[in-house]
Amino acid sequence: MNQLRVLIVDDEPLLRRHLQALLAEVWPHASYSDAEDGIAALALLQAQSFDVVFSDIQMPGLDGLGLCKALRQLAKPPLLVFCTAYNQHAISAFELEAVDYLLKPLDEERLHHCVRRIEQRLQQQVSATASLLHLQQLLSQLPSALLATAPQQAALGQSNVQHNVQLAHTADSAAEKDPAGDSAAPLKWIKASLRDTVHLLDVDEVDFFLAEDKYTTVDCAGAQYLIRTPISQLEQHLDPQQFWRIHRGTIVRVKSILKVQRDEFGHMTLQLKTSPTELAVSRAYQALFRQH
Structure with a gap:
């Protein structure tokens, strides 16, 4: 993974520095930038790309929720974590697909839990991109004659996949049945x-x-x-x-x-x-x- 790029958004300079110091303990080689409100943050995000944004919610001008909505319009939106002293915005935050919602004062153990979640999400993105590039590379190596028959092969392949999925589902369901043989038994x-x-x-x-x-x-x-x-x-x-x-x-x-x-x-x-x-x-x- 390339150098992690982190943006911290908060109208309190001391809180921005405190959060950066905590993050630097787990991400010492990351690149850190900061902004005092949503408007300044959006300007930075439009000028350069970031992997993760840690944002307060209640800020003058463009608040954190407004910033989150604006991020979704970017071609490659970063992951977003809210850091706030108020818990009444938690539902709105998760509805906007924030990765996490941290309450101030920040608890280091809670922050480390958040960091692990971010790393998992970033790894998912890397894996998905690598798989797509590999598929594109394989397709580029196929002869044009083979590509011409791709629709028919794809239809046949999809039929086989559906059949295999059904078999797998049947096997999994059978394995999950209770000893009495109840097919509706909950997952164990x-x-x-x-x-x-x-x-x-x-x-x-x-x-x-x-x-x-x-x-x-x-x-x-x-x-x-x-x-x-x-x-x-x-x-x-x-x-x-x-x-x-x-x-x-x-x-x-x-x-x-x-x-x-x-x-x-x-x-x-x-x-x-x-x-x-x-x-x-x-x-x-x-x-x-x-x-x-």
Whole structure:
């Protein structure tokens, strides 16, 4: 990976320097820039590319949420992390697909957890780009006569792939059945990847699932794994008594919840027993916690 380019956006100079000092401990070779508000940050982002942006939310001029919306218009938007003293914007932040939401004063352990998540996302981007370049290279080496028959071959290949996927699905489903043979039994194990290794995770040890781009992150025992199953499909195979959907992109294991917090604006967040991540509960799912 090339040198990491980080932009820190905050209207407090001391806080910008403090965050840079903390990040420099884990990313000593990164390139750091800073801006005092969203307008100055957007000017920098339009002039050069960055990999990650750490931004406050409440700033004069263009605030952090407005900056996030503007970033999505860039050809290659950077990953975005919000750092703020207020938790009432957490739901809006995750709806805008922020990587993380850190509360001030910053906790170093929590920041390191965020850094690991960023590194995973960046690695996904690198892997996807490498795969695309490799595919383009292979296609460029194919004879033109072979390319002319590609549509027919693709149709045949797709049919075979669909058949193989169906066989794999049938095999996985059979493996996940309980001893009594109940085909609707909830998942007991999940195959998930961490870097270049596939792990078999006990579902009862998972803290939460988080939808991210084309993947779903599985937070288990303090580590973040990746699966390709969409969270809406995954939910259908989880025990609804053990796992609750709390947001359109989040499913949490009930036994992992330490406490529920609500602010004066009615926004609800969950604090977990074994993970520093605070999970936002959308209003559509808050009734779950009023009934229990």
